Amino acid sequence: MASTLVALALMCSVGIHGRAINSVIGPYIAYAERYYMCEPDNRPLPWRWWVRTTHFNPVRPKVLPRITGNMTSTSGDLDDSVWVKTIVDVRSNNQWKENAFVFKFNNKACQIAKVNSPGWYEVVLKKREVKGACIFKPGVYEFHDAPIDWNFPNVPIMPYGHYRARVMIGKAENLYACWVIEAKAVPKVDQHFHLYGSYPIYLTAFAQMCGSNRGLA
Numbered sequence: 001m002a003s004t005l006v007a008l009a010l011m012c013s014v015g016i017h018g019r020a021i022n023s024v025i026g027p028y029i030a031y032a033e034r035y036y037m038c039e040p041d042n043r044p045l046p047w048r049w050w051v052r053t054t055h056f057n058p059v060r061p062k063v064l065p066r067i068t069g070n071m072t073s074t075s076g077d078l079d080d081s082v083w084v085k086t087i088v089d090v091r092s093n094n095q096w097k098e099n100a101f102v103f104k105f106n107n108k109a110c111q112i113a114k115v116n117s118p119g120w121y122e123v124v125l126k127k128r129e130v131k132g133a134c135i136f137k138p139g140v141y142e143f144h145d146a147p148i149d150w151n152f153p154n155v156p157i158m159p160y161g162h163y164r165a166r167v168m169i170g171k172a173e174n175l176y177a178c179w180v181i182e183a184k185a186v187p188k189v190d191q192h193f194h195l196y197g198s199y200p201i202y203l204t205a206f207a208q209m210c211g212s213n214r215g216l217a
């Protein structure tokens, strides 16, 4: 469900915003360039992170960037009673176009992370899973020189570009975290797929989907 909405929102943006129609969409490699926090008033929230990443090398696109750092929590479990809101901004004409996509889920933050960001889940959370439960206690989650894959398995194609995602999690009125990831999606070079050939057909299909699902996005 979550992934369907993500795909739909991305597709709809292609159809709706005239400018985006010219951008190219297709199979992609996603990689993060910067990780930081967006804590309001610089007030420390209970779940924080410090992440450094190596650079993505376009000449060797299959070599995953490696991250070092920690995610540290002082209170509040990260489980499926937690909500998650992700605001994605898109870089366009040297500025951020804010709120290009907004995804809000009133609960299931842990599952959503597990299903939609399996790369992050694998590196940071997986080793602390107890009996497969999606429940993570306050503590220090460290990672050192860990290869990270930021591709979203449920979103097979994306408009290429430069993105800034602000990920907020919380419970009821309590904000647990405000994390920022700046990332890029570039064409997946080793796949010279059929999508380009049938691009107009895809656009038509997207337009129809967006038209009939406008309430969703």
Ligand SMILES: *[C@@H]1O[C@H](CO)[C@@H](O)[C@H](O)[C@H]1NC(C)=O
Residues within 6 Å of the ligand: 050, 069, 070, 072, 140
């Ligand atoms: C997490 O990383 C930051 C930045 O490197 C560091 O200052 C902090 O001490 C680390 N936290 C823990 C609990 O190791």
